[in-house]
Amino acid sequence: MxxxxxxxxxxxxxxxxxxxxxxxxxxxxxxxxxxxxxxxxxxxxxxxxxxxxxxxxxxxxxxxxxxxxxxxxxxxxxxxxxxxxxxxxxRTLNYNIPGGFVSEVGGQWMGPGQTAVADLARELGVGTFPTYYDGNTVILGGAGRVTVDLKGTFGTDEAVGARLGRLSRDVPCGAPWTSSKVGELDKLSVGDWLARQDIKPEDQVAWNASSILSGGAAPAKMGLLHFLSMINSADCDYSQLDSIKHSAQETRFVGGxxxxxxxxxxxxxxxxxxxxxxxxxxxxxxxxxxxxxxxxxxxxxxxxxxxxxxxxxxxxxxxxxPDKRAALQRAWPAHSPARKTAMVYRRPFWRDKGMNGSIFQVNGPILWAFDNSPPAGEIGVINAFVENGMVPSERDAAMAMHKQLYAQAWGDDALSPIAFHDQDWSRVDPWTITCISAIPPGFWSAHGEALHPSxxxxxxxxxxxxxxxxxxxxxxxxxxxxxxxxxxxxxxxx
The missing domain is CATH 3.50.50.60 (FAD/NAD(P)-binding domain)
Known part of the structure; x- marks a missing residue:
């Protein structure tokens, strides 16, 4: 033996x-x-x-x-x-701006619980710094303008967010199709669920922006099961997904x-x-x-x-x-290439006015504009996620539109930028056919089990x-x- x-x-x-x-x-x-x-x-x-x-x-x-x-x-x-x-x-890309600085035109943040990318940055000697959010946010609606201190949030209803957090406990972030409630939840869109929550009209814009920015699609097209799996990643705390302060948009990388x-x-x-x-x-x-x-x-x-x-x-x-894997690849949503702009100024003048650089727009081209300046504010940068179909494709026309909207938000100082970059991912990069996967209702039930196996x-x-x-x-x-x-x-x- x-x-x-x-x-x-x-x-x-x-x-x-x-x-x-x-x-x-x-x-x-x-x-x-x-x-x-x-x-x-x-x-x-x-x-x-x-x-x-x-x-x-x-x-x-x-x-x-x-x-x-x-x-x-x-x-x-x-x-x-x-x-x-x-x-x-x-899907990460730096854009060089005057003064030797960069502005990101792809993915750019990390937040609480995202320890893998934080560890990688430390190992590579890459520093980090907080996203700027001190001051008032501007909300534009037609010719109207409102300022409000959202205190580092996106302004979504906290009670509704808490309900989403509770629901997310039953949806494993890495395998939402294994949820015990998959039959019930994967039939619904986020819009279907929100329609039952008695959302105030003034809060609709925040929920719409949150769904598009986090999930790549408007609430009516975003699968509830998928959205809950994202919240599950954030320790089942919706605010960790949807805000800047103590959230997934909290921290940036020095050097982009x-x-x-x-x-x-x-x-x-x-x-x-x-x-x-x-x-x-x-x-x-x-x-x-x-x-x-x-x-x-x-x-x-x-x-x-x-x-x-x-x-x-x-x-x-x-x-x-194999048929199941081929079907998953064939059905995977690839219609959210995203478009991100960067407007550069000699200094972040909006901070002097008590503004944090953030803009939300009701039924307009600006989903969310935000302060993307370097760590010490050596130069002023406003990045924006925009609705592609509402922004001119020609660069100068797109720049002019941005200047007018920013002037509506912060005054005539916004009319004198020193640089502008327009990153329309659908036009410039055939290998980035989508930035965020806008997973619709029913997708995980049909295809989830084919995602991981070799x-x-x-x-x-x-x-x-x-x-x-x-x-x-x-x-x-x-x-x-x-x-x-x-x-x-x-x-x-x-």
Whole structure:
């Protein structure tokens, strides 16, 4: 009878195996360091003698780069990150403004409970600072103007928010389709539920803005089950999702949110390949997967797919994916690309007037404008989420419209900006087909169970797959950690 090994002996054997693996992988990785090598040569070097990578990662956003960083820290050097864009960062993007500062035109905040992205920032040496909200918020309605101190909130009814928080306790944030009340809740939109709450007319604008900003769709199109799963991420406290103070919009990153991806990519060097879209994935059900890119084929034993589910639907799979996974990708909403503007002034003059830079507009193009100035207010920046269909597509016309609305809010000082940027994601970036997933009623009941399970050697990652804070930067980082862990475990089993 064979002698049973002790737990310590097994652990030591596993450590020796990993050290041997790490040493071999590191030796292979050194071949890819030549800066003058061609794209094909670099890829071949990273793949090693047999031409096969241990791990290929699709997507150089926060999820994919976090996964790559974890692989390297675990001793794995046989990997590549393939990014379709000519930059890293995914749905985070910095816009350079006068004075050497930046303003974010994509995702940008973190808040309480978002510890994964906070830890990443500390590890990368990226500082943080609070979002500015001191003073009065302006509410515009037609030619009318009202100012009110919302004290760091968006002005939604606290009692209604508390009801949502109680309901969210029964909706797991990472798997809302497993809720015991899925049959009841997934039939309703947020608008259906709000219609039963006797919402005051003056509060409707706040709820509409909250649903669009947090979920990507108006209340009538946002699934209640999905919205509750988002609140569940925020410790079942709606105010942590919907406000600035003690909420998901509380904290910003020095140097802009894209700096997190930029720093990770700098550390990874030649492991990140830009302008390399993956068009087809073959053999995902076998031992070696082939990725067909615009720069040739890449072969890998495991693939972490760290991109939006709707983008996955744009790739070809051979053989076809299982029916349930293919249906999820096909049905995933991809109609919320978002549009975000940045108006730059020599100084944040609105603060001198007792204003915090925030504007909400009733039935107008401005969903929410807010102070996005640098940490010390060295220069004044107002960012705004806008209704795409209500803003002119031509830049100068869009700028003129913004100036008039800001002048209505704060006076003629707003008519003299020094720079303006208009980021219409639907026009400038074919790889960001949606910024926030506007999940409709019934979606999770029909497709939820296909979100997480791997398909052969394909590991699904990206913020939409996160078990907490899905859709946020924190969720992206968490999904990257999880994707790397699953890839390492797959390699260990092999």
């Amino acid at each position: 064979a002698k049973k090994s002790s737990p310590d002996a097994a652990a030591n054997l596993q450590r020796r195996q990993w050290l041997k693996y790490a040493s071999a992988s590191a030796a292979v990785g050194t071949l890819a360091m030549g800066a003058r090598q061609s794209h094909a040569a670099l890829t071949k070097a990273a793949q090693g003698a047999d031409g096969i990578l241990d791990v290929a990662i699709i997507g150089a956003g926060l999820a994919g780069l976090t996964a790559a960083r974890d692989l390297r820290q675990a001793g794995c050097e046989s990997f590549l990150v393939l990014e379709a864009r000519d930059r890293v960062g995914g 949110s894209q700096i997190l991806s930029i720093k990770m990519a700098e550390q990874l060097g030649d492991k990140v390949r830009l302008s390399t879209p993956v068009r087809q994935i073959s053999g995902w059900d076998g031992d070696v997967v082939t990725l067909h890119t615009d720069h040739g084929e890449v072969r890998a034993r495991t693939v972490v797919v760290a991109i939006h589910p709707a983008l996955c639907h744009q790739m070809q799979f051979d053989p076809p994916l 398909c052969g050697k394909l590991i699904w990652s990206g913020t939409e797959t996160a078990n907490i804070w899905a859709g946020y930067m924190d969720g992206a980082v968490r999904s990257g950690h999880h994707g790397a862990l699953r890839a390492l475990n797959a390699l260990r089993r092999a």
